[in-house]
Amino acid sequence: MPEPSADGAATAALAPVDALVVLPTLNHEGVLGAVLDALRTGLAGTTPAVKTAILVVDGGSWDQTVEVARAAAGLGGDVPVAVVELGGPPARSRALLGALDAVGRVGARAVALLDPSLGPAAATGIPALLEPVLEARAEVACPAHAFAPSEGTLTTNLLTPLARALYGRAPRRLLGGSVALAGGFLDRFLAEPPAETDHALYGVEVRLAVTALAEDTVVVEVPLGRRPSAGGAVPELPALVAGTVGPLFHLMARTQAAWLLPRGGRSVPCLGTPPGLVPDEGVVAVERMVRAFRLGLKDLLPVWEQVVPEDTLAQLYPLGLLAGDEFRFPAGLWARLVYDFALGYHERRLPRDHLLRALTPLYLGRVAGFLLEARHGAQGAALALAAVNRAFETEKPYLFARWR
Amino acid sequence: MQTSWLEILTTSAEGVLLPLARALPRVLVLLALVGIGWVAALLARRLVLRLLDALALDARCARWGLTGVLARSGVRARPSELAGRLVFWTLLVVGVLMGLQALEMPGTGRALGVILGFIPHAVVAVLVVVTGWILAHVLGQAALIAVVNAQVGGAGLVAAAVRWLVLAFAAAVALTQLGIAREMVLLAFGIAFGGAVLALALAFGLGARELAREALEGWVRRTGQGSSGGVSHV
Numbered sequence A: 001m002p003e004p005s006a007d008g009a010a011t012a013a014l015a016p017v018d019a020l021v022v023l024p025t026l027n028h029e030g031v032l033g034a035v036l037d038a039l040r041t042g043l044a045g046t047t048p049a050v051k052t053a054i055l056v057v058d059g060g061s062w063d064q065t066v067e068v069a070r071a072a073a074g075l076g077g078d079v080p081v082a083v084v085e086l087g088g089p090p091a092r093s094r095a096l097l098g099a100l101d102a103v104g105r106v107g108a109r110a111v112a113l114l115d116p117s118l119g120p121a122a123a124t125g126i127p128a129l130l131e132p133v134l135e136a137r138a139e140v141a142c143p144a145h146a147f148a149p150s151e152g153t154l155t156t157n158l159l160t161p162l163a164r165a166l167y168g169r170a171p172r173r174l175l176g177g178s179v180a181l182a183g184g185f186l187d188r189f190l191a192e193p194p195a196e197t198d199h200a201l202y203g204v205e206v207r208l209a210v211t212a213l214a215e216d217t218v219v220v221e222v223p224l225g226r227r228p229s230a231g232g233a234v235p236e237l238p239a240l241v242a243g244t245v246g247p248l249f250h251l252m253a254r255t256q257a258a259w260l261l262p263r264g265g266r267s268v269p270c271l272g273t274p275p276g277l278v279p280d281e282g283v284v285a286v287e288r289m290v291r292a293f294r295l296g297l298k299d300l301l302p303v304w305e306q307v308v309p310e311d312t313l314a315q316l317y318p319l320g321l322l323a324g325d326e327f328r329f330p331a332g333l334w335a336r337l338v339y340d341f342a343l344g345y346h347e348r349r350l351p352r353d354h355l356l357r358a359l360t361p362l363y364l365g366r367v368a369g370f371l372l373e374a375r376h377g378a379q380g381a382a383l384a385l386a387a388v389n390r391a392f393e394t395e396k397p398y399l400f401a402r403w404r
Numbered sequence B: 001m002q003t004s005w006l007e008i009l010t011t012s013a014e015g016v017l018l019p020l021a022r023a024l025p026r027v028l029v030l031l032a033l034v035g036i037g038w039v040a041a042l043l044a045r046r047l048v049l050r051l052l053d054a055l056a057l058d059a060r061c062a063r064w065g066l067t068g069v070l071a072r073s074g075v076r077a078r079p080s081e082l083a084g085r086l087v088f089w090t091l092l093v094v095g096v097l098m099g100l101q102a103l104e105m106p107g108t109g110r111a112l113g114v115i116l117g118f119i120p121h122a123v124v125a126v127l128v129v130v131t132g133w134i135l136a137h138v139l140g141q142a143a144l145i146a147v148v149n150a151q152v153g154g155a156g157l158v159a160a161a162v163r164w165l166v167l168a169f170a171a172a173v174a175l176t177q178l179g180i181a182r183e184m185v186l187l188a189f190g191i192a193f194g195g196a197v198l199a200l201a202l203a204f205g206l207g208a209r210e211l212a213r214e215a216l217e218g219w220v221r222r223t224g225q226g227s228s229g230g231v232s233h234v
Helices: A008-012 A029-044 A065-074 A092-106 A116-123 A126-134 A153-167 A183-191 A203-214 A237-254 A287-299 A310-321 A331-346 A352-358 A360-373 A377-394 A396-402 B002-054 B057-064 B066-072 B079-103 B108-149 B155-178 B182-207 B209-225
Strands: A019-025 A052-058 A081-085 A110-114 A140-146 A178-182 A219-226
Touching: A008 A081, A008 A092, A019 A029, A019 A065, A019 A092, A019 A116, A019 A126, A029 A052, A029 A065, A029 A116, A029 A126, A052 A065, A052 A092, A065 A081, A081 A092, A092 A110, A092 A183, A092 A203, A110 A116, A110 A126, A110 A183, A126 A140, A126 A178, A126 A219, A153 A203, A153 A237, A153 A331, A153 A360, A153 A377, A178 A183, A178 A203, A183 A203, A203 A237, A237 A331, A237 A352, A237 A360, A237 B108, A287 A310, A287 A360, A287 B108, A287 B155, A310 A331, A331 A352, A331 A360, A331 A377, A331 A396, A352 A360, A352 B108, A360 A377, A360 B108, A377 A396, B002 B057, B002 B079, B057 B066, B057 B079, B066 B079, B066 B108, B079 B108, B108 B155, B155 B182
Parallel strands: A019 A052, A019 A110, A052 A081, A140 A219
Antiparallel strands: A110 A178, A140 A178
16 A cells, blocks of 8 residues: 555544545546535535545645645535645556555544546535445445446446356446445455555456455445546546456456355345436447457457457457448357456466457447447347346356366 | 508508597597486486476466467477476587587687687577567567557558567677677668668658548547547446
């Protein structure tokens, strides 16, 4: 864990606190003020018996993020705000690791992590997320948002189905941008040895999710309405794939004792009516994704051949010939490809970064196929989502048979 | 006539057999040294294999991705097997060289001195070529994946260019190390490398201005949209 600066004293001064909201920041000056306002308003509305506080941990912003946070901390009020500035090179993962480390010194009963990029809309949902954890009804509470098929396609087509097939259950959104954790769960998590993928883009979030799912932790979902969209700079897609799928593949080896047991895939229980799918606003153009897939099929075959068996590759060739709206990418084929890449990652058949980045054109092909399937209304989208979850479950014996 | 015939026979036999008799011990020493070298090489190879097995070198190399890189470069043998072969051939060559030294043939000593002096350079050159080969493959593959993911055509060409540039650089360094036409190699590499870079810059900047503009615009557009035309991934 990175060492926090002298601001650690300010963090410890927040104790004793029942619920702590942690914001790992990196260049969030544009949105942080509004997020802190929304958080303070929301937390002030909770019962007076629950003492709440906010901790901003900055991973090395070079904009005015720290100044905005310090200004908010100086305002005083019912919900105190502390700011920790981490030294070292700027990185989002360092902010989150530093945040978790700082949380250990406060000893809160419940801790909420919030990605400030999601803006004030996500901040308003934090009290609802904290509630089941404070009431000891859950150890981990994830947000359940209504979302359109084109939102979070890496989550819906890979991260969640894979985690669900492996660990027998998963929230609809493995990386929801916000989460509430029980202090006891967090202590267990912090006692674990760090993973070498902790410094990946979403390494810590994935490890938190996998730890919760692999143990017998009580995980629930809390319905929070429409999914807020993240602002700010978006990482390039290959880096995003490597930074999310990489940690999940990596943790498969660490948690194999948990997932090699037979389990049935299901969603985690939702405290309320689970939000449904909403239609996309307008038609999402898939031509570029199909083109990216075709380009991969043309040029990346020598790389894929090192990971994917010939009979699976043979099923890809005809897909490259499908024109426009006829394009399809079957869920079963996609699940098998993901398992092949997981095996290749485990067996180090390629440099791992190359392997993860080489998955990108296949992923774009799958997203194009999924969005074309989901065009037939909310029912079509729900069916397409169910199909991908089922495919990962059906293909699981293939992974079991080859995992060494 | 008879005496003369016998004298001739004796002289001829002496002429042939005496040098042979004088050389025979040295030939036997040569054969013995080669034989000892061969046996020592076999034993050393076996010892190295056992030692590396105990150290789980093959598993470690697989974990570091080295085995995969070697396999993709056409080297199918296990890393421990490669190390064993290297030890075997080194000891065998040492045995043969010692045997040749024992022959005491005119010029052998000087020739052996030259060969022995050349060995360190040859070893470094081989290491440079092997490292260059692996690096060329890894960088070529990285370039291939990056160009495909940037959704730009000609990824194979770019990857091949990267691979050959690294190989050419490694070859130039290896030849310089061996002292073969050092000035010529440096000059030729400098001209070829500089020329290639200049040619690419001119081709891209002048001949393919439109393509460069489109590629940059496409990149800016993709970055602005969070890639993939309005789809959010996480």
